[in-house]
Amino acid sequence: MRTVFLLLLFANVAFFAWTYYDRTLGSQGERIVTQQLDPDKVRLVSRDEVARLARLRRPACVEFGPIGPNDVPRAEDAIAGLQAGLKVDARRPEDSAGWWVYIPPVANRPAANQRVAELRRLGVEDFFIIPEDPKFKYAISLGVFRSADAAKARFDALQQLGVRDAILAERDSSARRVYLQVQMVTEPLRARIAELRSAFPGSEVRDCPSTDGKG
Secondary structure (H helix, E strand, O other), rough: HHHHHHHHHHHHHHHHHHHHHHHHHHHHHHHHHHOOOHHHHHHOHHHHHHHHHHHHOOOOOEEEEEOOOHHHHHHHHHHHHHOOOOOOOEEEEOOOOOEEEEEOOOHHHHHHHHHHHHHHOOOOOEEEEEEOOOHHHOOOEEEEOOOOOHHHHHHHHHHHHHOOEEEEEEEOOHHEEEEEEEEEOOHHHHHHHHHHHOOOOOOEEEEOOOOOOOO
């Protein structure tokens, strides 16, 4: 009888323990699954957001410009000072271009901005205000070309749009644009480089062009 009583007691204790742990562990497991599948915490991410997050983790090559030839040393020092160990390379995409179409220099930056607004109203979008140059400061470049025929085609197209003060000429090397390239740039560093634009009017930050031989 004593043996039967002990067996029944042990069985009751074992059943109670199994019921308690099954209920406790089961509820914990349900909470974990519920937390993992909480619809309020699910957020759809756009393609642009995915690209932005990827750039945060993947250093890239960016270039800053265009910079006037006289401003290149100052811009190089400004970029190099943003982070230790940065290497800044200069790219001159139109070194081989011998012809250009441009509007002669105007008196000051506001006058250049006003002329640019007039060009936009005529439908002209491809231009560049030369910020710093002894001879061509505040001239407006409308295109540089490797051949006289290509330059003439651009000139004729501008004439048809009503740009009467454009000039077609052989290109003076002092007006050539320079871009500064920086490798291994993270998104935060890219933002800091972009802050330098106010010191170099007309400049922008963009991804480095592919090395396919095109300037």
